[in-house]
Amino acid sequence: MGSSGVEAVDRKQKIRDRYKGVDASELEAIPAKAVEGFGESTSVRRVAAYVRVSTDNDEQTSSYELQKNYYTEYIKAQPGWEFVGIYDDEGISGTSLEHRKGMQQLIEDCKAEKIDLVLTKSIARFARNIVDCLSVIETLKNLDPPVGVKFEADNIYTLDSNGRMILTILASVAEEESHSKSIIMNWSIDRRFSRGLFLTPALLGYDQDEDGNLVVNESEAQTVRVIYYLYLNGFSYTEIAELLTEYGRKTKLGNTEWNPGTIVGVIANERHCGDVLARKTFTPNFLTHKSKINNNDRTQYRQRDHHEAIVSREVYNAANHLRDPATIQKKIGRCRF
Numbered sequence: 001m002g003s004s005g006v007e008a009v010d011r012k013q014k015i016r017d018r019y020k021g022v023d024a025s026e027l028e029a030i031p032a033k034a035v036e037g038f039g040e041s042t043s044v045r046r047v048a049a050y051v052r053v054s055t056d057n058d059e060q061t062s063s064y065e066l067q068k069n070y071y072t073e074y075i076k077a078q079p080g081w082e083f084v085g086i087y088d089d090e091g092i093s094g095t096s097l098e099h100r101k102g103m104q105q106l107i108e109d110c111k112a113e114k115i116d117l118v119l120t121k122s123i124a125r126f127a128r129n130i131v132d133c134l135s136v137i138e139t140l141k142n143l144d145p146p147v148g149v150k151f152e153a154d155n156i157y158t159l160d161s162n163g164r165m166i167l168t169i170l171a172s173v174a175e176e177e178s179h180s181k182s183i184i185m186n187w188s189i190d191r192r193f194s195r196g197l198f199l200t201p202a203l204l205g206y207d208q209d210e211d212g213n214l215v216v217n218e219s220e221a222q223t224v225r226v227i228y229y230l231y232l233n234g235f236s237y238t239e240i241a242e243l244l245t246e247y248g249r250k251t252k253l254g255n256t257e258w259n260p261g262t263i264v265g266v267i268a269n270e271r272h273c274g275d276v277l278a279r280k281t282f283t284p285n286f287l288t289h290k291s292k293i294n295n296n297d298r299t300q301y302r303q304r305d306h307h308e309a310i311v312s313r314e315v316y317n318a319a320n321h322l323r324d325p326a327t328i329q330k331k332i333g334r335c336r337f
Contacts, residue, residue: 048084122153193301204252214307273316274309
C-alpha cells in the first residue's frame with residue numbers, strides 16, 4: 001500500500017474515533033417552535049374560505065352558492081374560530097391566477113396578517129396549474145406566522161410535514177386532468193368545424209332562430225349596410241362611429257355609443273356577406289388561456305353562403321381591401337358586435 005493509501009486509512013480511523021468519544025450527557029436540545037396542526041390551536045384563529053367554479057352556467061352557480069353558504073355556516077360554528085370572509089372567483093378557470101381577483105385578494109390579506117387559516121373544497125378548486133398551486137402554498141407557508149390551507153375533499157393540511165408531498169402528487173393529477181379536458185375540447189371543436197357545424201353567435205345585423213341559425217334583423221342590417229357604404233366612400237372608422245352615435249343607432253348590445261374598434265369589427269366580419277371562417281384564433285397553452293391569431297398555425301374552416309348575406313361578397317371584399325391588416329389586429333381586440 002502506497003503512502004496515499006495509508007493516509008486515507010488514517011483519516012477514516014480518526015473519523016471513527018471521533019464518534020466513539022462523544023459524550024452527549026451534557027448536551028441540551030432546544031426544540032423548534034411547534035407548528036399547530038389543523039385541529040390544534042391555543043388562540044383564536046381567523047379563518048377564511050376560497051370558493052371557485054369554472055363556468056357561469058346554472059349548475060355551477062348552484063354549486064358556487066352552496067359552497068359559500070356551507071363555509072360561512074361551518075366556520076362560524078367552530079369554537080375558537082373567527083370568520084374572516086369568503087374569497088371567490090365565479091366563472092373563472094383554475095389553470096391561471098391572472099384573472100382570479102378573489103385568489104389575489106386572499107393572498108394579499110394573508111400577507112397583511114388578516115388570516116390564519118384558509119379552507120377550500122379541493123386542490124382542483126384551488127388551482128389546476130401545479131406551479132401556481134405550489135407557489136401559492138409556499139408563499140402562505142413562508143409567511144410569519146405561516147398560513148395553512150386545508151383541502152377538505154383531499155384531506156390535506158399544508159402545514160403538516162407530509163402535506164407538500166401529497167399535495168404535489170394530487171396537484172399534478174389535477175393539472176393533467178385539465179390538460180386532458182383541453183385536448184378533448186379542441187378535438188370536439190375541430191370535429192364540429194370539419195363537418196360544417198359552426199358556432200354562430202348573434203352579431204350586428206342578425207338574430208338566432210330557435211335552431212341557432214342566423215336570420216337577418218332588418219333594422220340592424222340597415223346599420224351594417226350604412227357602415228360599409230360610408231367606409232367605401234372615404235369615411236374613417238372614427239367618423240363613422242361619431243355619425244352612428246349622433247343618430248342614436250344601436251350596437252348589438254343595445255348601446256348608442258360607438259367606437260372605432262366596433263366599426264372595424266363590423267367591416268372585418270365575413271359573416272356579413274354570408275360566409276363563415278372558423279378558427280380565427282386559438283389557445284396554444286391550456287394553462288394561460290391566452291388566445292393567439294391563427295396565422296396558419298391551426299387548420300381553419302371556411303363555408304361560403306352559410307346564411308343570408310347583408311352585403312354582397314364584392315362589397316365585403318372591396319371594403320376589406322382598403323384595410324391595413326396591422327391596424328385591424330391592433331384595433332379589433334376583443335370587441336363584441
